[in-house]
Amino acid sequence: MTASLPLWPVYIDDFFGGVLMIILAVAAFIYARRLTRIDQENVLWIYIFWLCTALVVLAVSRGVGHILRFLLVLSGHDAAWNFLAPYSGGINTMAITAVAVLTFYYHSMQRVIARVQTDARSLTRAHDALTELNQTLEQRVEERTMELRLSEQKFRHLFEGSKDMIFFCDSQARITDINDAGVNLLGFEKTDEVIGRSLKSFFLDQEQCDRYFRILHDQGHVKEFEIEFARRDNSRLYLMITTSAIHDDSGAIQGCEAIAKDLTRFKEVTDQLIQSENMASVGQLAAGVAHEINTPLGIILGYTQLLEEDFAGQSEVFDTLKTVEKQTNICKRIVADLLKFSRNTVEGIKKAADINGCLEEVLAIVEHSLNMDHIYVQRSMSSGLPRVMVDRERLRQVLVNIINNAHYAIGVEGIIGVWTSYDPEFQEVEIVIGDTGCGIPAKTIGRIFDPFFTTKGVGKGTGLGLSVSFGIIKDHNGSLEAFSPPRQQQFLEAGMRTTFHIRLPIRPEGAHDA
Amino acid sequence: MWIRKNFTQPAPDTGDVAHRFLSRRTIIGIVAAATLLPATPALAVQLHGAPEGLYVHMLAHVFYFAALLFLLLILKKKPPGHSAAWRNFRLALVFFLLWNTDTFIVHWLASRLPETAFVGHSLWAHRLAGPLTPTRWIYYLGRFDHLLCVPAMFFLVLSLRRLCRETESRPPTTPGDGP
Ligand SMILES: Nc1ncnc2c1ncn2[C@@H]1O[C@H](COP(=O)(O)OP(=O)(O)OP(=O)(O)O)[C@@H](O)[C@H]1O
Ligand SMILES: [Mg+2]
Numbered sequence: 001m002t003a004s005l006p007l008w009p010v011y012i013d014d015f016f017g018g019v020l021m022i023i024l025a026v027a028a029f030i031y032a033r034r035l036t037r038i039d040q041e042n043v044l045w046i047y048i049f050w051l052c053t054a055l056v057v058l059a060v061s062r063g064v065g066h067i068l069r070f071l072l073v074l075s076g077h078d079a080a081w082n083f084l085a086p087y088s089g090g091i092n093t094m095a096i097t098a099v100a101v102l103t104f105y106y107h108s109m110q111r112v113i114a115r116v117q118t119d120a121r122s123l124t125r126a127h128d129a130l131t132e133l134n135q136t137l138e139q140r141v142e143e144r145t146m147e148l149r150l151s152e153q154k155f156r157h158l159f160e161g162s163k164d165m166i167f168f169c170d171s172q173a174r175i176t177d178i179n180d181a182g183v184n185l186l187g188f189e190k191t192d193e194v195i196g197r198s199l200k201s202f203f204l205d206q207e208q209c210d211r212y213f214r215i216l217h218d219q220g221h222v223k224e225f226e227i228e229f230a231r232r233d234n235s236r237l238y239l240m241i242t243t244s245a246i247h248d249d250s251g252a253i254q255g256c257e258a259i260a261k262d263l264t265r266f267k268e269v270t271d272q273l274i275q276s277e278n279m280a281s282v283g284q285l286a287a288g289v290a291h292e293i294n295t296p297l298g299i300i301l302g303y304t305q306l307l308e309e310d311f312a313g314q315s316e317v318f319d320t321l322k323t324v325e326k327q328t329n330i331c332k333r334i335v336a337d338l339l340k341f342s343r344n345t346v347e348g349i350k351k352a353a354d355i356n357g358c359l360e361e362v363l364a365i366v367e368h369s370l371n372m373d374h375i376y377v378q379r380s381m382s383s384g385l386p387r388v389m390v391d392r393e394r395l396r397q398v399l400v401n402i403i404n405n406a407h408y409a410i411g412v413e414g415i416i417g418v419w420t421s422y423d424p425e426f427q428e429v430e431i432v433i434g435d436t437g438c439g440i441p442a443k444t445i446g447r448i449f450d451p452f453f454t455t456k457g458v459g460k461g462t463g464l465g466l467s468v469s470f471g472i473i474k475d476h477n478g479s480l481e482a483f484s485p486p487r488q489q490q491f492l493e494a495g496m497r498t499t500f501h502i503r504l505p506i507r508p509e510g511a512h513d514a
Numbered sequence: 515m516w517i518r519k520n521f522t523q524p525a526p527d528t529g530d531v532a533h534r535f536l537s538r539r540t541i542i543g544i545v546a547a548a549t550l551l552p553a554t555p556a557l558a559v560q561l562h563g564a565p566e567g568l569y570v571h572m573l574a575h576v577f578y579f580a581a582l583l584f585l586l587l588i589l590k591k592k593p594p595g596h597s598a599a600w601r602n603f604r605l606a607l608v609f610f611l612l613w614n615t616d617t618f619i620v621h622w623l624a625s626r627l628p629e630t631a632f633v634g635h636s637l638w639a640h641r642l643a644g645p646l647t648p649t650r651w652i653y654y655l656g657r658f659d660h661l662l663c664v665p666a667m668f669f670l671v672l673s674l675r676r677l678c679r680e681t682e683s684r685p686p687t688t689p690g691d692g693p
């Protein structure tokens with residue numbers, strides 16, 4: 001017995017060790033569970049949790065085994081212990097294996113998760129980048145939209161507010177858009193009425209139209225091209241147009257954009273200027289000629305009268321001399337007229353006069369002869385016209401001239417209309433004399449005020465009537481215009497073919513100085 | 515370890531004692547296990563199962579050993595932290611490793627000890643008989659395996675307690691965070 005070792009210390013160690021193992025394992029399990037509760041998705045905690053679970057199983061099965069064996073064997077139930085022992089051992093083996101498997105498994109999980117994590121991280125990065133891109137995109141789109149809107153507003157404003165005509169055409173030269181100024185210039189009221197119309201339909205002159213489109217096609221633009229358009233009421237519209245063609249990617253013309261300036265008024269003014277220039281030069285010429293002719297005419301007249309005295313008894317010679325004297329007097333009158341016209345210096349006395357009264361005086365003289373040819377005068381005089389500073393004598397001359405022309409244009413049977421009105425805006429009195437005569441062709445209407453322009457036969461007219469009248473009205477700071485056909489609806493309705501408009505300012509500048 | 519002891523323990527004939535135990539204490543688990551057992555004598559089952567069970571058990575220890583070594587390695591390669599908690603955790607693993615080695619050696623030595631190495635009939639009288647060769651000494655000392663596994667468990671608890679405190683004092687980590 002001396003060379004043997006007691007086993008009871010081993011059993012004591014097993015017993016208390018088993019108890020301690022159970023307590024510690026349960027404690028570890030509780031902590032592990034707490035860890036998983038705090039952070040449920042941490043694999044490390046999950047692994048530790050299952051490790052501790054397996055350890056609890058191991059500790060319990062092992063510890064309970066130790067304790068039971070101790071108790072059972074001590075109390076003499078060895079057989080019961082023999083029966084339980086394999087279960088305990090089996091469970092131990094399983095628990096140990098489980099712990100080992102978990103450990104290996106944990107590592108693979110770790111790698112899978114690391115992989116998933118890097119994937120997730122790169123996904124997050126991509127997502128962040130996308131989000132940021134999206135945000136900046138949104139912001140940029142917003143900014144650009146804003147810029148576009150502002151720009152669009154600016155151009156809209158320019159387009160709509162412009163006093164010049166701005167329009168766009170498609171490839172078929174149909175108007176696709178036009179601003180209000182353009183619509184008004186063309187004599188329409190609504191944009192819709194103009195849109196869709198062909199640009200070509202507005203051209204008065206086909207040749208001009210062809211030239212315009214040819215230049216546009218060849219050069220891609222037309223710069224400051226002067227064109228004549230027909231308004232809706234067929235009146236003439238002078239435009240200076242600048243056009244650029246719009247090309248598509250392939251270079252084909254898609255349409256054009258154009259801006260056109262209204263030159264009608266400008267044209268009229270320049271025409272009048274040219275007119276007065278002409279008249280001035282002709283006037284100088286006439287004055288010179290008149291002056292030179294006046295002297296020999298005076299001498300002819302003087303000698304004729306002397307001869308008349310000498311041949312007073314011989315009626316045949318005397319009659320011839322009388323004819324010479326008469327014709328010489330006519331010449332003198334013409335020369336005097338010419339001088340009057342050219343010098344314009346024949347400053348009559350301007351007095352405040354009633355225009356209606358003036359007209360009535362003239363009509364009283366001519367109406368009789370008009371009626372003989374079945375021409376009747378239609379009066380539409382507005383009462384209460386302000387008085388106008390005029391040279392009555394010379395104004396009467398103008399009115400007679402115009403009425404005579406109307407008479408001649410009508411021939412027999414017709415109406416001469418006379419209108420008077422006051423335009424408070426310009427402080428002008430307007431006299432309109434219209435007739436139902438032959439009218440003035442568009443070709444010649446620009447020249448009727450030219451001196452010596454006449455359509456009457458040789459010897460019948462001098463062509464000075466209107467130019468003299470023009471000079472007189474100019475002298476009153478007024479204006480004299482002719483329209484054929486008339487511009488205003490009311491004259492058209494009255495059947496007028498031609499209207500002459502005299503506008504006289506109620507207080508002509510310089511009238512006081514004179 | 516238990517299986518081996520099963521065999522090495524002198525097993526006095528206490529069949530009726532077992533009957534008494536079972537009739538007196540009707541622990542549900544035991545009854546269930548007993549009803550599942552074949553009607554052959556318990557001894558016969560153990561004879562057949564014993565070597566297999568022992569080998570499986572010893573292999574499990576080897577497996578466990580390998581797993582612990584592996585875990586220690588990956589913890590070293592990619593330490594999840596450097597706090598005292600993780601030091602304790604590693605210490606626990608080292609103790610488990612030692613315990614494993616110890617139990618394996620004890621199992622192996624026990625399987626080589628003859629039946630006669632154990633003497634004595636009552637629990638208190640059990641002794642490891644001589645001659646006390648170094649093998650028997652190693653076996654005897656190795657039997658105090660709780661001196662290794664209790665510290666292992668103790669360090670584990672210590673480590674987990676610290677980890678709990680650490681984790682509670684900072685916000686939860688992202689999913690799957692770890693070594
Ligand atoms: N009311 C009218 N209708 C049609 N043509 C007109 C009218 N008034 C003038 N004209 C045209 O204008 C031309 C110039 O007129 P203007 O009075 O200057 O000269 P005239 O009448 O031809 O000659 P004169 O006045 O010396 O007899 C006329 O020849 C005529 O062709
Ligand atoms: Mg005339």
